[in-house]
Amino acid sequence: MPRAGRAGPFAQFTAPLMRAAPPPPVRLCSMSESTAPPKTVLLRRGEVHSPADPFATAMVVERGQIAWVGSEGAADAFADGVDEVVDLDGALVTPAFTDAHVHTTATGLALTGLDLSGAPTLEAALALVRDFAAARPDDRVLLGHGWDAARWPGGRPPTRAELDEAAGHRPLYLSRIDVHSAVVSTALLDAVPDVTRADGPLTADAHHAVRAAAFAAVTPRQRTEAQRAALAHAVSLGIGTLHECAGPEISSEDDFTGLLRLAAEEHGPRVVGYWAEQDVAKARELGAVGAAGDLFVDGALGSHTACLHHPYADAGDTGIVYLDADAVAAHVVACTEAGLQAGFHAIGDAAVDAVVEGVRAAAEQVGLGRIRAARHRVEHAEMLTPESVAAFAELGLTASVQPAFDALWGGEEGMYAQRLGKERARALNPFAALLRAGVPLAFGSDSPVTPLDPWGTVRAAAFHRTPEHRVSVRAAFTAHTRGGWRAVGRDDAGVLVPGAPADYAVWRTGELVVQAPDDRVARWSTDPRSGTPGLPDLTPGRDLPVCLRTVVGGRTVFVRPGE
Numbered sequence: 001m002p003r004a005g006r007a008g009p010f011a012q013f014t015a016p017l018m019r020a021a022p023p024p025p026v027r028l029c030s031m032s033e034s035t036a037p038p039k040t041v042l043l044r045r046g047e048v049h050s051p052a053d054p055f056a057t058a059m060v061v062e063r064g065q066i067a068w069v070g071s072e073g074a075a076d077a078f079a080d081g082v083d084e085v086v087d088l089d090g091a092l093v094t095p096a097f098t099d100a101h102v103h104t105t106a107t108g109l110a111l112t113g114l115d116l117s118g119a120p121t122l123e124a125a126l127a128l129v130r131d132f133a134a135a136r137p138d139d140r141v142l143l144g145h146g147w148d149a150a151r152w153p154g155g156r157p158p159t160r161a162e163l164d165e166a167a168g169h170r171p172l173y174l175s176r177i178d179v180h181s182a183v184v185s186t187a188l189l190d191a192v193p194d195v196t197r198a199d200g201p202l203t204a205d206a207h208h209a210v211r212a213a214a215f216a217a218v219t220p221r222q223r224t225e226a227q228r229a230a231l232a233h234a235v236s237l238g239i240g241t242l243h244e245c246a247g248p249e250i251s252s253e254d255d256f257t258g259l260l261r262l263a264a265e266e267h268g269p270r271v272v273g274y275w276a277e278q279d280v281a282k283a284r285e286l287g288a289v290g291a292a293g294d295l296f297v298d299g300a301l302g303s304h305t306a307c308l309h310h311p312y313a314d315a316g317d318t319g320i321v322y323l324d325a326d327a328v329a330a331h332v333v334a335c336t337e338a339g340l341q342a343g344f345h346a347i348g349d350a351a352v353d354a355v356v357e358g359v360r361a362a363a364e365q366v367g368l369g370r371i372r373a374a375r376h377r378v379e380h381a382e383m384l385t386p387e388s389v390a391a392f393a394e395l396g397l398t399a400s401v402q403p404a405f406d407a408l409w410g411g412e413e414g415m416y417a418q419r420l421g422k423e424r425a426r427a428l429n430p431f432a433a434l435l436r437a438g439v440p441l442a443f444g445s446d447s448p449v450t451p452l453d454p455w456g457t458v459r460a461a462a463f464h465r466t467p468e469h470r471v472s473v474r475a476a477f478t479a480h481t482r483g484g485w486r487a488v489g490r491d492d493a494g495v496l497v498p499g500a501p502a503d504y505a506v507w508r509t510g511e512l513v514v515q516a517p518d519d520r521v522a523r524w525s526t527d528p529r530s531g532t533p534g535l536p537d538l539t540p541g542r543d544l545p546v547c548l549r550t551v552v553g554g555r556t557v558f559v560r561p562g563e
Helices: 072-081 104-112 122-135 160-166 204-215 220-236 253-265 280-286 325-338 349-366 368-374 386-395 404-409 415-420 422-426 431-437 454-462 473-480 482-487
Strands: 041-044 058-062 065-070 084-087 092-095 097-102 142-147 172-176 181-184 239-246 270-275 341-346 377-380 398-401 441-443 504-508 546-552 555-559
Touching: 041 072, 058 072, 065 072, 097 220, 097 441, 097 473, 097 482, 104 142, 104 220, 104 253, 122 142, 122 160, 122 172, 160 172, 160 181, 172 204, 181 204, 220 239, 220 253, 220 546, 220 555, 239 253, 239 482, 239 546, 253 270, 253 280, 270 280, 280 325, 325 341, 325 349, 325 368, 341 349, 349 368, 349 386, 368 386, 386 431, 398 431, 398 482, 404 415, 404 454, 415 422, 431 441, 441 454, 441 473, 441 482, 454 473, 473 482
Parallel strands: 041 084, 097 239, 142 172, 239 270, 341 377, 377 398, 398 441
Antiparallel strands: 041 058, 058 065, 092 504, 172 181, 504 546, 546 555
């Protein structure tokens, strides 16, 4: 998400663009409701996606770990020694997804607040604001998210006068879909005297100031409710782990520590916390695994704040840079010596090159081996070149990327092409090149920028709008499961094999296939005789799998009502 206000409240591949349906009624279980050890469970008569046995139909879970994977016939030997037998009735069992880049509180506020992502026109967006204001008379500030003027006839955002009228002259904050800029009402601006811009979207420090003022009105109770909503929504989609990307310019210390505490106290997804500040001691004090995540080197393409080598096609400048290579190097050295991950938000090609230059300089100080072992991260990494891809591989940098960005903004007529021109836009998000070079990939959503939608994310990578950047469904699935675990230094998780954590999801789906046609990257045979385990057919237009059950650490955290 963007430097200033990243914590907003909130053609051919149309399917990945759709926002996930509202979650079914579900709540998180408290630790006091289930203090007993996880049950020993036998799951049978299904399809188990496991490299341990490509034809597996059954699985045993014991003490929070996968204990056995095998055939239906062999499952009989376990039936009498377990606490529970689950008849899968043909359902698919996979590792639970890991979303490697999330803003949890903002996601919850977007789920419970005003969503403008579906507004087809400016007039429709203003009508939604009016209705929302009328329905929330007691809110101290009205929070909304998701407008995109580039998709509206006329292409202009609302004026402050229009917002004042629609909001009834109340404080109003509406973040753009990329959360790198926002439009606000006069009543909110009055609370931020240092911001004097008369009209139009606010970016950079001005956006940061108004966002802080807006979110200061969110009470601790509202914040906790939003976090619970986001965590419950995640497990309803088969997501077992979230990488929370927080920081002083995104949320707050109370928000971050409160989320980590909530996740530890209630049975839901695991939450791995990153704190984006150039203060290694602070990150460690707050319980973060890294001083990383959205530590901003630049902004976003949609808001013209990503840092480029050459000017935007629709503007005369090259964006904004917040950290140079020297600052990157100093931070990477400090994190490496402290045993923490470093990481940076870098979208534009100039920003990515600054990160590469800085990490190389750090490697000269502490040694390339230590840099590679630390598994430092780059978030988003949209504008890559062959040289920067090779550098990522050399330096052991994990590319934490969001395939839904291409689904939403790619294509000949999309936002990328508007901002950069068609030639530069076609080079964005080169997932296949990253895999061929051996760069570790971890997939995420950047929710609420794009919704939590793991199978939609896998589909977006497999059916990238630029064909040469496509990867196989299995490669994309691995990046969204095992890739997220590897990004935090765990090589033994995100896969259903004996000894791995029992984080899995059960799915209702159609035919299972090995989907890597054309020239997509695949490192395995697609011949059925090879025994490669299948996955759902994600061809655009087909229904995505439906999550029936999610289990984290051997404990069931979600069961779809009626199943």
